[in-house]
Amino acid sequence: MENNTSEILRVSHLKKYFPVPAGMLHAVDDISFAIDNGKTLGVVGESGCGKSTMGRAILRLHEPTSGEVYFQGKDVLSLDKKGMKELRRDMQIVFQDPYASLNPRMTVSEAIAAPLLVQKIYNRKNKADIEKRVKEIMNMVGLANRLINTYPHELDGGRRQRIGIARALALNPKFIVCDEPVSALDVSIQAQILNLMADLQEDLGLTYLFITHDLSVVKYVSDDILVMYLGQMVEKAPSDKLFKKPMHPYTQALLSAIPIPDPDLPMNRITMKGELSSPINPGIGCRFAKRCPYAADSCSQQEMVLTEEEPGHFVTCQRVQRGEI
Amino acid sequence: MSELLLEIKDLSIIYSTEDGLVKALNNASLQLHKGESLGLVGETGAGKTTLARGIMRLIPNPPGKIVGGEIFYEGKDLLKLKDKDMRKLRGQQISMIFQDPMTSLNPVMTAGDQIREVILAHNPGMSKKEGRKQAEDMLEMVGINASRYDNYPHQFSGGMKQRVVIAIALACNPSLLIADEPTTALDVTIQAQVLEMIHDLKEKNNTAMLLITHDLGVVAQNCDSVAIIYAGEIVEYGTLRQVYKKILHPYTEGLFGSVPSLDTTSKRLNAIDGMMPDPTQLPKGCKFADRCKYAEKRCQERNPELIELADGHKVRCIRYEHEGR
Numbered sequence A: 001m002e003n004n005t006s007e008i009l010r011v012s013h014l015k016k017y018f019p020v021p022a023g024m025l026h027a028v029d030d031i032s033f034a035i036d037n038g039k040t041l042g043v044v045g046e047s048g049c050g051k052s053t054m055g056r057a058i059l060r061l062h063e064p065t066s067g068e069v070y071f072q073g074k075d076v077l078s079l080d081k082k083g084m085k086e087l088r089r090d091m092q093i094v095f096q097d098p099y100a101s102l103n104p105r106m107t108v109s110e111a112i113a114a115p116l117l118v119q120k121i122y123n124r125k126n127k128a129d130i131e132k133r134v135k136e137i138m139n140m141v142g143l144a145n146r147l148i149n150t151y152p153h154e155l156d157g158g159r160r161q162r163i164g165i166a167r168a169l170a171l172n173p174k175f176i177v178c179d180e181p182v183s184a185l186d187v188s189i190q191a192q193i194l195n196l197m198a199d200l201q202e203d204l205g206l207t208y209l210f211i212t213h214d215l216s217v218v219k220y221v222s223d224d225i226l227v228m229y230l231g232q233m234v235e236k237a238p239s240d241k242l243f244k245k246p247m248h249p250y251t252q253a254l255l256s257a258i259p260i261p262d263p264d265l266p267m268n269r270i271t272m273k274g275e276l277s278s279p280i281n282p283g284i285g286c287r288f289a290k291r292c293p294y295a296a297d298s299c300s301q302q303e304m305v306l307t308e309e310e311p312g313h314f315v316t317c318q319r320v321q322r323g324e325i
Numbered sequence B: 001m002s003e004l005l006l007e008i009k010d011l012s013i014i015y016s017t018e019d020g021l022v023k024a025l026n027n028a029s030l031q032l033h034k035g036e037s038l039g040l041v042g043e044t045g046a047g048k049t050t051l052a053r054g055i056m057r058l059i060p061n062p063p064g065k066i067v068g069g070e071i072f073y074e075g076k077d078l079l080k081l082k083d084k085d086m087r088k089l090r091g092q093q094i095s096m097i098f099q100d101p102m103t104s105l106n107p108v109m110t111a112g113d114q115i116r117e118v119i120l121a122h123n124p125g126m127s128k129k130e131g132r133k134q135a136e137d138m139l140e141m142v143g144i145n146a147s148r149y150d151n152y153p154h155q156f157s158g159g160m161k162q163r164v165v166i167a168i169a170l171a172c173n174p175s176l177l178i179a180d181e182p183t184t185a186l187d188v189t190i191q192a193q194v195l196e197m198i199h200d201l202k203e204k205n206n207t208a209m210l211l212i213t214h215d216l217g218v219v220a221q222n223c224d225s226v227a228i229i230y231a232g233e234i235v236e237y238g239t240l241r242q243v244y245k246k247i248l249h250p251y252t253e254g255l256f257g258s259v260p261s262l263d264t265t266s267k268r269l270n271a272i273d274g275m276m277p278d279p280t281q282l283p284k285g286c287k288f289a290d291r292c293k294y295a296e297k298r299c300q301e302r303n304p305e306l307i308e309l310a311d312g313h314k315v316r317c318i319r320y321e322h323e324g325r
Helices: A051-058 A081-087 A108-118 A127-140 A145-149 A157-169 A187-204 A215-221 A239-244 A249-256 B048-056 B083-089 B111-122 B128-141 B158-170 B188-205 B216-222 B240-245 B250-258 B297-301 B318-323
Strands: A007-020 A023-036 A040-044 A066-071 A091-094 A175-179 A207-212 A224-229 A232-238 A307-310 A313-315 B004-017 B020-033 B037-041 B064-073 B094-097 B176-180 B208-213 B225-230 B233-239
Touching: A007 A051, A007 A207, A023 A040, A023 A051, A023 A207, A023 A224, A023 A232, A040 A051, A040 A215, A051 A091, A051 A175, A051 A207, A091 A157, A108 A127, A108 A145, A108 A157, A127 A145, A127 A157, A157 A187, A187 A215, A187 B250, A207 A215, A215 A239, A224 A239, A224 A249, A232 A239, A232 A249, A249 B188, B004 B048, B004 B208, B020 B037, B020 B048, B020 B064, B020 B208, B020 B233, B037 B048, B037 B216, B048 B064, B048 B094, B048 B176, B048 B208, B094 B158, B111 B128, B111 B158, B128 B158, B158 B176, B158 B188, B176 B188, B188 B216, B208 B216, B216 B240, B225 B240, B225 B250, B233 B240, B233 B250
Parallel strands: A040 A207, A040 A224, A091 A175, A175 A207, B037 B208, B037 B225, B094 B176, B176 B208
Antiparallel strands: A007 A023, A007 A066, A224 A232, A232 A313, A307 A313, B004 B020, B004 B064, B225 B233
8 A cells, every 4th residue: 555645545456246147247347546635537438337336346335346445545345334434424425316316205404414414423403503514515516595395306307416416525525436427417407517516526625436428528527537348447547648549449439439519520430349248257358359340369368457558548458558559 | 402301380289287287399390301310409308309299199198289380291281180090100101219218118029029010010911921021121220130039128238129119110111210319328339339320221211310319419420400499499490510510599509518528628617507497387588598698688578589590590589680581
């Protein structure tokens, strides 16, 4: 463990396997990265690539199969229940679907106060203080105070997601896993929420792990981007670099598939054959090889290794590493 | 420009609900020529799907009702057709791809049989065996191996289910295809495959398409003309180039500002504040005035007409009234 003061989270060789009748499902397979304080690491990949599982494994909402997670130098995976509960004040999550992640029978104020009560920050009887804090948080996320006694079904998606963010912020965390926080929202509302999250990050010095499948969103929010494919990390680079010079063939295809809202920029789409293969007992070699236009025999024969091709730019493609493509 | 296929004139649709009268669509007018692709862009609740269902005459009644307007398809007013004749047209001449491939297929019927059902319904007298053959051809056409005819929907991935839905829609070579968010539920790389496939099939059969989406990028890469819809009204309408290169309406401007751009490094989006007005209590004046940065007092007083400028580009905004022809 490095003693780097600016580093807030370090994940090494994180694995999460799920036993299924057909074998072992490799949802997250050997992922390592670090995030600096106040920065955003974007995680992109298609549905089923394991990005949400990874976010949850870091918070131990799924117990990792193996690997290490250090948060501010503390070994997260070795903590007991009590230690974990304490740590959750600093590590929070905003869930994907604001329609499903809120308890329909809790009012806005109950939902936002719940973490405060669970962590015993306030005494349940101290109604006035709780209400004051709830209103404070509501102001922070742009929810009008008059909504304090409404139920989630009375609110639209944008407001519901603001509640989700308010709940995550209630305990003054340092680090938030944002699991597709804007994918269920309309573009104009999505823009409002993204602006809110950027403001909060600046004001409160938050660190985000931002999981999304939307590549334009990830470019916009992230300092660094990690690209996942079938549970594995295939490329990681600073945001600008990744978009300017994607190295892995999967990243290249992914970026080329983004529809650009400009009729004068025709797309140079790299069409990938087929779809994701199964993450159950994947075997050795590059998992993208079956769809890769550059695949050679050697790709399916040896394990992939992550190497730093340029400062800060990591990639697992063997052919890139050998300078062949 | 080729022959006019579909002309919608002043179409208005309402829903009567317990909360009051919802004016879902107000005086919408659109034209579609043979082989043309028209993109209809708007947010949730803007009336996009209502318009599509209106053309198909699939508005559930009650609570919905078409209260005014005409829909000419090859010169015939669809709203005056007998139910029996309309049923013949649906699926045969005009067909629709529904939004959610996960729920629009029948889970207890094989994918192949669902395609054959459409073929047999429109070709009375055709044998089941011949129907199966045609359905198998359709599967191959959308890139699914014919050997999967007997598979049930749950055995397919999301992208493949959407291909089955497309195969059903195209089974009878329609002249008009209404695609309601055909790729919203799919990942970008699969979206790219599906859009490419729709494009190829469209070219082959000279099918006209009404593509409903909220994704400005998808429209830019797939359509010839665009209509922007807000709170049940078309607010801007023109060729792709007119709308994308010379944005007139403040709402369109807001939509473009809300999309994180891939080539800027700005840290804030130009989001539109506020939300779409409650459809049961639409304002008397311009529906967008409350959120518009250019709004003046007169905007609240009366609703502007859709004005056609000299180059044929149409816009519903008071600021252009003196320019109209």
